[in-house]
Amino acid sequence: MSRVAAADLVLLTAHGGADLDSALEASDQYSPLEGPDRGFARAMASAALRALGRIDLVLSGVLDRPLERIDPPVLALLRVGCAQLFLMGIQDYACVSATVEAARRWRPASRGGALVNAILRRAASEPRAFLEAPATSIWPDWLAAYIRSSIGEPAACAIAELQLEEPPIDLSLQRGERAADWADRLGATALPNGSVRLETGRPISELPGYAEGRWWVQDAGATLAAGILGDVRDKHVTDLCAAPGGKAMQLASAGAKVTALDISRQRLDVVKRNAARLSLPMTIVEADARGWRPEQLQDAVLLDAPCSALGVLRRHPEGAWRRDPADLARFPKTQASLLDAAWEMLRPDGVLSYCVCTPSPEEGVDVIEAAIRSGRWERRPIAPDETPGFSHAVTPAGDLLTIPPPALSVERASSEVERDLAASSVTSDVFFVARLVRRS
Ligand SMILES: C[S@@+](CC[C@H](N)C(=O)[O-])C[C@H]1O[C@@H](n2cnc3c(N)ncnc32)[C@H](O)[C@@H]1O
Known part of the structure; x- marks a missing residue:
């Protein structure tokens, strides 16, 4: 169940203090997943974590109690639900029904399904609360204030907006290799600095040139x-x-x-x-x-x-x-x-x-x-x-x-x-x- 796995990853990181790589290894909800389900769970968790502060701002506006008083796994599911709604372009209906189902299965005793249903419907009906939230609200307040005061509001906002997007995968090429050639071979983009940019989610070790050692991953x-x-x-x-x-x-x-x-x-x-x-x-x-x-x-x-x-x-x-x-x-x-x-x-x-x-x-x-x-x-x-x-x-x-x-x-x-x-x-x-x- 990808949504439960995504929520478990958010729980282990945002609530439990783990880094995402350790959470991917530790999660007993994520480890049984295979193929596209695995990628989907990870993408949902990353999207929720990239916008966490902004999602919490939206949730605080539609909940009748502080976030701390929500059962942590249910809160994690709500965060993952909002990531689907606001960042992943998943249809409201599909997102709400699948996340409610996930809550019923994962937290049957907590009546989390009813809460998820009510809150995600409300959040979905007011997308402007997310779209119009300050860009730097993705970070904890102290960190947003620190970054704004260090480099100024416009630069802080530019970094925050970039964080909302799934980062691409860049490849550095061995000496003598041409970026244009590899961009053609990989269906990617040649960058002016000589790197090659791939869309995220490609299976790196299966791509041409990996086993032959013609390139490595580097932003x-x-x-x-x-x-x-x-x-x-x-x-x-x-x-x-x-x-x-x-x-x-x-x-x-x-x-x-x-x-x-x-x-x-x-x-x-x-x-x-x-x-x-x-x-x-x-x-x-x-x-x-x-x-x-x-x-x-x-x-x-x-x-x-x-x-x-x-x-x-x-x-x-x-x-x-x-x-x-x-x-x-x-x-x-x-x-x-x-x-x-x-x-x-x-x-x-x-x-x-x-x-x-x-x-x-x-x-x-x-x-x-x-x-x-x-x-x-x-x-x-x-x-x-x-x-x-x-x-x-x-x-x-x-x-x-x-x-x-x-x-x-x-x-x-x-x-x-x-x-x-x-x-x-x-x-x-x-x-x-x-x-x-x-x-x-
Ligand atoms: C930002 S990472 C380096 C990334 C690396 N240059 C690259 O391009 O892949 C910083 C590294 O510094 C190492 N490090 C931290 N303190 C160090 C020290 N006192 N002496 C040597 N390495 C140290 C860490 O183990 C870590 O691998």
Whole structure:
């Protein structure tokens, strides 16, 4: 029963605090599902989690009691029902009757079926409550306020609106492969940065080129951090926080002599598997980057530092509900000490690519400005023509922040310039990337 499975996934994540991957493994409602039912259950759960705060706002408006007083499994079913109504285009009648049936089967004693019937009918009759809710209401209030105050209302809304859509799957290609050719073969789209974009839901490991190791999955925006290192052929490059390995694969495919280091053995196993499938040579090291030093000074270091990951919430939306403000405050210190370690690994004039997957300035530009103030680093600004598809993301200081421009959709653009920008811009997860040079 897909709807019960979807609700169980929402229960385990939003209520139980698990991440979605663990919930997929733990759910005894999801595990017996097969084929399309599995995909449908997962899609419903992801849609509900991507819009959770906004759905709860709608439910609060039509319920006669606070959400906390609803039996948690019934609340999870209501959330999944709203995701079908407002995000998945499922007909009101089909959605209500199937969700009521799910409640009767799953929670026969709680009279959840009657409540689900009444509440989903009311929610369906007032779609404007969802459509007109503030874009950032998808997140917990404190987080929405934090993101708005950090990057401004229009940028916060642009990220929130993108989160409502099911994210695509982007592929990075081995050196020598052409994006246009793979787009043809896979029925996908070639992006200006050289990635290939697939609609979500395709069975990755069954696609042409997977077994042969011709490509790997990596968000288009994630390619920027290695891309700004330029021609790395035969250069010694260390990827300091490498797992699961997308950027290390990119560097090795471009011909660099790569050391891929990570603190997590489990995550390094994924790097090993990826490197083997792609036949890419690299030295793999399990260590804490803050204490490890290479045998020889490096030409370049890529530091994709641990961070709050607020820029990848569209792929891991439950993350918004698993964080708290204290959690965010602990990252900048770690990021600064990893940056110090990177300095010691680089040769004079060696280049650092610093990257985090969050729009939070405390973890991005503030860390970089402090490093420059220390006198040990110099910024090497990134130019718009270095990053096809992402010229909109180059900041005045010469860093990258891949927030979709507010007028990104061609339909909404209000001038020729905006229309051109919209047509040539790639949407992606949100990354901050800066390029620094180690001063001698
Ligand atoms: C954002 S992820 C890296 C993603 C990776 N660069 C990619 O492209 O696939 C951050 C990684 O940093 C690792 N990490 C966290 N603290 C670390 C430390 N002190 N030393 C080395 N790795 C660390 C984590 O295990 C995690 O795999």
